[in-house]
Amino acid sequence: MAISPDSSVPADEGASAATADSDAAAERDATAESDAGGPLGTVRSIVADHVVHIAVIVLFAIYPLAYTQMVALPVIGEELALLIPRTRTMVAVLYFGLFAMSFDFISGYTGYLSFGHSMFYGIGGYLVVLSMNGKVPFLGGIDSLLVLVLVGGSLAIVAALIVGAVSFRLSGVYFAMVTLGFAEVAHVFIRNWDYVSSNPRDGASLGNNPVSVGIPGWGPLPEWNVDIGRIIGSEFPNFLGTGFDLSTSDVSFYAVGVVVLVSYFAMQRIIHSPYGKVMIAIRENEERARAVGYNTFYYKMGAFAMSAFFAAVAGGLLAGFNRSVAPENTFDLFVTADALLAAIIGGFGTLAGALFGVLFQNTLEEFLSTEDGLAQYLRETLSESTLDTFVGDGIDLLLNGRAGLYVGIVFILFVLYVPEGILGTLRSRLGGKVARKLPERIQRYRSGGGGGGS
């Protein structure tokens, strides 16, 4: 008799104590396999470990092309264009997702809520714009975003060490508030500092300088060094003869995407290293971690500095893509708040979850935005007589640019009923990391269905 796949699930969950052991065994198997198979085996085991990662990366990679194809579909194209985010929005998802992940890196893993995180985002953003405008000493003439982003990241590390040295003497709400205090000092300062531009309240923007991503003077093709930007930027009609046109948004999407991907894997690596285990130990029980012999202060400072670095990288990407920075989209408290919302909706302490939280948020915002949003679509689709009734007013009142209302409601529902967030809930359902458990599940279903009973 065939064992149905379902019957094995409770058994698996019941034996949760044994999970750690089986994980270790799996790792041993993987090592053994790689030893036996040589380099090819190593590649195979890496691929096996990262099936879900690869799937997500592929989905993101084909997104711009798929988007162009889907909105061009005959009947449902217009509706799809309404529902799925533009590539331009996806660029924002990527860089703001990186910021939200850096926020999750410190807040979700060590449990120290960094309420002033927007300061590091702002440092990265302002450094790019100011130095490209020739206003930062020693950095004039550098137009490579990667170099500037590294400089901004280093500055953010310095700022984080100063803020952290003071703030990590506190914990809980007090830590959150003192970091918020520092960020607000920076926010007020940048809003009134007339060195930034003639009107610092509106921020600063780049002139006509191109912002290039890539390592200057390196790479087999000039295409390795591309300019990003919403309007001014590189574009490749009929890219490498494939027949695909890459618009400025598409090019920016890939360029920003590569930086975000590298940053994500760096953070993910740290989380999975012994260092990351100590971070989690601090969140779970700091006193015990200290009793075991870890100097938790240094671990917290290190984690804070690293997360500040990646936040500044994200800020630099924002500045490069938008070609401008303003206090309200960098140093503002509500920028941190958006990252917090995304991290909670995606899953607090899951790293990748924050990116999906941002994706959800930005999709909803675009769906309900004033230009080309649901309100305008309904206005064009519904008949004149329907619109003359209360329906027309209702559309304007409830749907036109009201994303904040629905994000707020969804957020409250998540806090009440899905406290682990999307990815966190998925993980507890599967009984482990999605990247590890999903392939196992699929494997089991396949062998359960194909091999019959034993």
Added chain:
Amino acid sequence: MTGIVALEAALQPAVAGLDAIVPLANLGGLTELADPTTLLDIFLNAISKFGVYVTIAAGLSLIFGLMGVLNFAHGSLTMIGAYLGGALMLTFVSEATSDVVTIAFFFLALALVFAIVTAFGAVIEIGLIRPIYDRPPLFQILLTFGLVLVFEEVVRIVLEIQDIQPNVDWTEAAGTRPDVLGFHEILGVTTRGIYQFEAVVGILVVAATWWFLTRTSYGLHIRAGSEDAEMAQALGIDVRRSFTVVFGVGAGLAALAGVMLMWDPRYGASVGLGVETLLIAFVVVIVGGLGSFKGTVVAAAIVAVVDALASWMLVNDVVTFSGLPELVIFLVLVGVLVVRPQGLFGVEEVGGH
């Protein structure tokens, strides 16, 4: 001679550049501080700010003290209070109403708004916050944060229906302010009557809250609960019910502050009022220390004096950096927490944070 001129000309851009980078201070202007009129000016400004800050922060302090919940929606409730108060005042008074009657109606509006929003706060506590008390305190804070987004959009929707501009001060409501609260002169210092009025309201709020905490049985429960919730429960106090009352009263106080600020030319009823007051309330409560109403009062006084001094320095060109008053408020927060991590009057390890 020409050499010196040339040197000066050469240095000019460098000095100007430095001036642009660092907002230089003209500290010579500080000697004016010895002048009694200047001191009176600063004092009048400070007591008005004290009244505003202590009213804004009182409710937040109560909620934070007992429940350990930093209510992010506090500022939004102040904003809602400002609009409710404005709407009530516009229905109560007209051009012809005398000043005394207007002020009487103002206190009526204050009481009504306080009652309405207290009930509203209690409903929120029972419906949304009570179900998640067994979770880490972070979740209660997050929940109130979600409320900020919802409140703000709902207010915007209502304002759009009523044809009121959400992003600028509601001038019709501010227009109900009686003439007696306008400009007048005290010992050679020009000031506005509303500033002294706010100081009076602030002192009344402090007195009433003090009475509530020390003379009523709820106050006793609250003090016992913030000292040791488990022990209080063991002694038969229904801590949960005091949570509801405290959250309600705290929300009511927030709204009451809003009614007052609706008349204040420095604030005024607008959607932005929420964030503006929230940050100040945070600073005052944190500086004062967790669970200490006395701390909140003292912190409000300190922040008010520092703010008044900074505003004076800015107005009199001692400093040219226009963000100074805002900046020093947050510097006070950082400075106090560096020296005394638990706040001025906070007790360590209370509330489990």
